[in-house]
Amino acid sequence: MTRPTPLSGFPEWLPEQRLAEQQVLDRLRRTFELYGFSPLETRAVEPLDQLLRKGETSKEVYTLRRLQATDDDADELSLGLHFDLTVPFARYVLENAGKLQFPFRRYQIQKVWRGERPAAGRYREFLQADIDIVDRDTLPSHYEAEIPLVIGDALRALPIPPVTILVNNRKLCEGFYRGLGIEDPEEILRIVDKLDKVGPSVVKDEIAQKHGEARADACLALAGISAQDASFVDEVRKLGVEHPLLDEGVAELAAVVETAREHSPGLVRATLKIARGLDYYTGTVYETELAGFEQFGSICSGGRYDNLASAGKDVFPGVGISIGVSRLLGLLFKADALSVSRPVPTAVLVALWSEEERAVSNRIAASLRARGIATEVAPAPAKLGKQIRHAERRGIPFVWFPANGENPDQVKDIRSGEQVDAEGWAPPAEDIAPTLR
C-alpha cells in the first residue's frame, strides 16, 4: 500500500491538538450549560429537500448514496450531510415539538460538511458549536441580546486573542433600503457586504448604476455606521430615511448593544455594514472577529430566524449562533497561538527495574490512577537515563522510581530535576492534566 495522503478540506489534528480541542470543547460545554442550554445531537443526514429548503447552498451539500444503489432507489428519499446545525435543529424542533418545553434552549457540538474550496481556516468537514433558543409563535427580542453574552463568556474565558461580536439587524437594513424606495434589499446587502474587499467607490458605483447616486450615498452612509453603544441610533436617524421596519430594526439592535455594554463592555459592536450569514436570517445577525485574524473571516456567526421552523399553523422563531471550532483552532494552531501544557494526558511515568518486577510498577500505577492521576509504566526496564528521557521526550512531568534496596519510592520532577520521597506525594494541581495556554 502506498503512503496515504491527506484529503483536502478534511483536517485531522495531532494528539496534542486534539487535546487542546477537547479542552476548548469542555469549556464551551460548561459555559453553555451554565446558561441553561441543553445538550442535543442530531443525525448527520437530512432529507435533501429539507437541506435545500432555503435555496442557494445546493452546490455545497454532500449527498449520500449507496454504492450499489440502482435506478429504482433513485426516487427513494435522497439524503445529504447537514451543512450547519441550525437547519437540522429546526427540523428536530418540528418533529419533537410536543415533547419539548418552550422557550427551548439547546447547544449542539457536531461536525458539518460543505463542499467548498478549502483554504486556511476553511474546511469541508468542520466542527461547529451551536447554541439556539426557539420559542413557539413568538420569540421575545431580549434573546437576541442574550446570545452574544453567552458567546462572550465562552470565548473570552479561553486563552485566545480577544473577540469582538459585530452585530447588525436585517430589518434595519431592509427597512432603510425600502424607505429609500429600493425593491430588492437582498441585492443591496450583497453589494454592501463586499465593502471591505472592493472599497466604497466600487460599492457606490454598483448601487448607483441601478438606483441612482443619492441612494448609493445613503446606503454607503448607513454601512459606515458603527458603534459600541446606542449612539448609532442618532446617526441612522440623521440620514432621514423613514420606514416601520427600519424603526423595529433600530430598536432591536439598540437593545442588543446596550445589553452587551452593561454586562460585557467592549464585547459587541453595532456594525451596520455586515450582512453575511445564511439567508434564512430575518433580524439580528452576528459575526465575530478574532483580533489579529480578521482577514480569515468570522469565527462565530448566527442570527435570528423567524421562518426556518414552521409547519402549518405552528411557527417556531429562533435565534442562534455557531462557533466555527475547526476554523478557530486551525488558525490558532497555525499561528502557534494556542497549545496545551503537555502533549500527553500522562502525569507520571513509573520506572521499571526489571521485567520480573513489572507487577511492582503496575501496582504503583494502579494506586496513582485510583487517585485520579494519569499514569503509565515504562515500556521496558531500560537504563534509568533512558526511562527518564522517554518521559522527557513525550512531556510527562514526573517519573516515579519504585523502592530499590535501601532507597524508598521516590518521585522526580523532570523539569526541575528535584527528587523527593514518594510518601504522601501528589502532583501540583496545575500538573494533574494538560491545560490550555
Next chain:
RNA sequence: GUGGCUGUAGCUCAGUUGGCAGAGCACCGGGUUGUGGUCCCGGGUGUCGUGGGUUCAAAUCCCAUCAGUCACCCCA
C-alpha cells in the same frame, strides 16, 4: 467550481548549464547495569508529493494529478 503561487529528511531549508541527494536542528546508538538535559564519538533516518513523458542521464525540463496556500465565489 475558476485562476495564481508552492511541494526535497521529523522541522527549517540548500541543491549551479539536467550528471552519484545535502546542511542545521531534531532523532537513534555508544561513552563498561541503573538518574535524562551539557559534552564527546558514531549513524542519514529520503518512493525529491504522486503518475506519466522527453533524455544516455530528471529533484532539476514537459504534461497530468494530489496536497498546501492566495485571490474570486461563498461562509464557521
